[in-house]
Amino acid sequence: MHKDKVVEIANDIGIEIIGFTHPGPFERIEEQLKKRSEAQRSTEFEEDDLDLRLDPRKTMKGCKSIIVIGISYNLEYNHKTKVDIKGSLSKSSWGSDYHFVLKDKMESLVTEMKKNFDFDYKLFVDTGPLIDRELAYRAGIGYYGKNCSIINPDYGSFIFIGYILTDLELEIDYYQMESQCGDCTLCLDACPTGALEAPGILNPKICISYLTQTKELIPEELSSRMGIKVYGCDTCQSVCPKNKDIHLSSHQEFSPSKTEGVIDIKELAHMSKKEFKEKYGDMTGSWRGKTVLLRNAVIALENIGARNYIDIIETIDKKNVELLEPYTSRILKNMVE
Numbered sequence: 001m002h003k004d005k006v007v008e009i010a011n012d013i014g015i016e017i018i019g020f021t022h023p024g025p026f027e028r029i030e031e032q033l034k035k036r037s038e039a040q041r042s043t044e045f046e047e048d049d050l051d052l053r054l055d056p057r058k059t060m061k062g063c064k065s066i067i068v069i070g071i072s073y074n075l076e077y078n079h080k081t082k083v084d085i086k087g088s089l090s091k092s093s094w095g096s097d098y099h100f101v102l103k104d105k106m107e108s109l110v111t112e113m114k115k116n117f118d119f120d121y122k123l124f125v126d127t128g129p130l131i132d133r134e135l136a137y138r139a140g141i142g143y144y145g146k147n148c149s150i151i152n153p154d155y156g157s158f159i160f161i162g163y164i165l166t167d168l169e170l171e172i173d174y175y176q177m178e179s180q181c182g183d184c185t186l187c188l189d190a191c192p193t194g195a196l197e198a199p200g201i202l203n204p205k206i207c208i209s210y211l212t213q214t215k216e217l218i219p220e221e222l223s224s225r226m227g228i229k230v231y232g233c234d235t236c237q238s239v240c241p242k243n244k245d246i247h248l249s250s251h252q253e254f255s256p257s258k259t260e261g262v263i264d265i266k267e268l269a270h271m272s273k274k275e276f277k278e279k280y281g282d283m284t285g286s287w288r289g290k291t292v293l294l295r296n297a298v299i300a301l302e303n304i305g306a307r308n309y310i311d312i313i314e315t316i317d318k319k320n321v322e323l324l325e326p327y328t329s330r331i332l333k334n335m336v337e
């Protein structure tokens with residue numbers, strides 16, 4: 001099958017960014033990844049087995065080509081919300097969970113492709129063993145920004161990445177984009193915790209995106225920098241000039257029709273699990289469960305002046321107290337002092 005045909009089908013399905021790469025090991029970042037792991041900088045959200053991460057054929061033995069897709073979630077939205085006490089959500093969690101959206105698109109692509117040619121495949125989004133950004137880079141979808149994100153010249157960095165390992169012989173382009181960051185350092189300067197230590201070098205354990213997802217204890221020196229972020233962090237992408245004057249997303253699945261792009265903290269504090277599931281169950285940021293978001297909401301209240309919100313803090317659902325207790329008791333203790 002010719003790859004131009006794959007591109008044509010993908011475009012018809014609404015996959016705007018697509019590239020192809022070979023199944024060879026990721027030699028280029030092997031050293032970097034090993035050092036990162038030795039320095040205990042891997043997160044609990046990644047595959048531990050580095051051999052599996054570095055060699056696509058360990059995931060699919062007969063793999064001959066990899067189709068990589070990018071889907072923009074950069075929708076414009078007017079945040080005129082009536083929500084009184086707001087926690088913020090990163091754009092990646094405004095609408096429907098991207099794992100399902102991208103998997104559906106790739107399944108449709110495979111179904112259409114199979115009308116021309118039968119083949120074996122395995123597809124992944126985010127939770128697969130391989131390194132999605134390195135695949136995207138190697139497939140020519142974008143370049144690494146100094147903020148570590150893959151930036152596509154037409155759509156910017158607010159793009160999700162998915163990939164399909166196949167046993168199809170597709171011709172592969174060996175085209176990798178040069179960084180277009182130039183002298184800019186806006187993302188490094190703006191990062192609230194200093195997680196971007198140098199261009200392309202991230203300490204994930206102090207990245208706010210990580211802090212909003214981990215169940216580990218968050219020290220006060222870091223929680224105080226989380227502001228009102230209840231899930232994810234967009235700061236290093238929002239300041240990026242490469243996200244200005246670009247094509248926006250056409251995927252309405254990512255529009256914040258239910259969430260308005262914010263979490264209603266007062267409502268969250270008193271919601272039952274069932275109510276939470278109904279309102280927020282479909283969004284990306286719900287994967288760690290309600291209590292993690294509630295912990296972040298408590299931190300947000302602390303950051304905007306807990307004294308004014310003590311009624312909320314004292315009456316929140318106290319289930320899973322071990323996750324919330326360090327923060328609520330700190331707030332109450334500081335009140336007394």
Ligand code: B12
Pocket residue numbers: 029032033036043045046090091092125126127128129130131132133134144145146147148149150151157158159160161162179199200201202204207209210213231232233234236
């Ligand atoms: C674990 C994880 C995280 C962790 C750690 C992130 C990290 N940078 O390592 C945390 C929780 C912090 C995180 C945060 C976010 N994540 Co995340 N995350 C992942 C996950 C599951 C694994 C990442 C990984 O393997 N890291 C290991 C290192 C090796 O890879 P790396 O992140 O690309 O970093 C290396 C490169 O920058 C590299 N590098 C290599 N060559 C070069 C060359 C140059 C010139 C430079 C500068 C750098 C460079 O050096 C770094 C160290 O080795 C992937 C999905 C997946 N399975 O791959 C999603 C993924 C990377 N995340 C994604 C997203 C959207 C985010 C957030 C924007 C979410 C948010 N709004 O809060 C933030 C962005 C934070 C940031 N600045 O990177 C997208 C990125 C899409 C994109 N356009 O790049 C991915 C690909 C998910 C997906 N399938 O769409 N994430």
Ligand code: SF4
Pocket residue numbers: 147190191192193194195196202206207208209233234235236237
């Ligand atoms: S996501 Fe936020 S905390 Fe993480 S590197 Fe970017 S700006 Fe820093």
Ligand code: SF4
Pocket residue numbers: 145146147148180181182184185186187188236239240241242
């Ligand atoms: S803010 Fe500047 S340095 Fe950072 S990724 Fe964007 S262009 Fe590159």
